[in-house]
Amino acid sequence: MPDTQPPAYRRPAPATQPAYDSPAYGSTHLRHPKAPLLRMPHTLSEVTGPRMSQGAYPAEADMTRLPNGRVVMGERIIIGGRVLDEDGRPVPGAMLEVWQANAAGRYNHPRDTHDVPLDPDFTGRARVFADAEGRYSLTTIRPGAYPWRNHHNAWRPVHVHFSLFGAGFAQRLITQMYFPGDPLLALDPVFQATPDAAARDRLVAKFDLGLTVPEHALGYRFDIVLRGAAATPFEDAGHDDEGH
């Protein structure tokens, strides 16, 4: 029998998550709920989640090598880091799906009509799994910035999309990784939608000489934190939980 009183996940720390109603990001206007969300205690339906095995979801850790043997155009980079929970514990087996634009700033997607070249056959996606210590790594190229129509002269900062599955479906996370020193970060309504400056800063990868491979690729470190367990079942507040 499954445990009928599972540990709940912690509620977000104040200002560390973007609001659904983020007016500077125009697409939120008609898509954010107006009624308050219904607060509910976590049940088995929230604390369980799909177990993503590499047997059913094969890993593809290198976006730069195409099946035809060609190497994609762009500045090759390595992105690596750890998937941890809010108590600093690794989340072993977490599945990461990653997608991005090409070096010119265009997605291999029918709706992306940005007037720059497509790199033939570059799909721009990867899938990797965190190991027992929560570590992951993938090889890709640094994507390009691209324009979007949110406002006059709007450009997305250089970013890589990350999708994560932890242990419970309530840990499900889709986020974006940014690059240090990008002047577009200060102008980007998506990045700026998170009120807390430190929380925004954690979306920016760090250049890491230790991840850099000589004569091969620069390394960027991007650690990702999934929700940790609350102190007790039914508990909303954040406390350390020694039991789980």
Added chain:
Amino acid sequence: MTAATAHQTAGPYWHLIDFPEWADLLRAGGPNEGIPGPRITLTGRITDGAGAAAPDAMVEIWQADAAGSYEPPFHGFGRCAADADGVFHFTTLRPGSVPGLGNASQAPHIVLAIFARGLMKHLVTRAYFAGEPRNAEDPLLAAAGPRAGTLIAKETAPGSWRLDIVLQGDGETVFLDV
């Protein structure tokens, strides 16, 4: 202690991680091939505050098996892209009721997560099944009060269930602060 990473919108190009076969949880060669239980479809249309379709949305589901278990061998996960009319469509098993908190149980339901351009974080809701007697005792449906109907799928043909999702405004779906 570090706060959880901030969510960021999936944007309009998330289809690079779309695998359309994932919308059929019972597909041949998939993780649930041969698992017993009543086969159903779950479909619905996603609309915004102006009544327009959300054709770039992604829907994921998570559910128990027919006996109400989240444990393997059943892999109760699916993903589906909305089509040009904002419609998603899953093929799966009708789930059983699952344990709730304390001595409560929960009526059979499927958890839905909706991702899209314009959603800074995904929205979470549930699909319950009209006519299910256990709905009367479900704690979440009780908490949803007069808007609980937005969580209850209707059977449009035997085994075919429909639950439309309204992101904003009249008839707005009850979304969960999980």
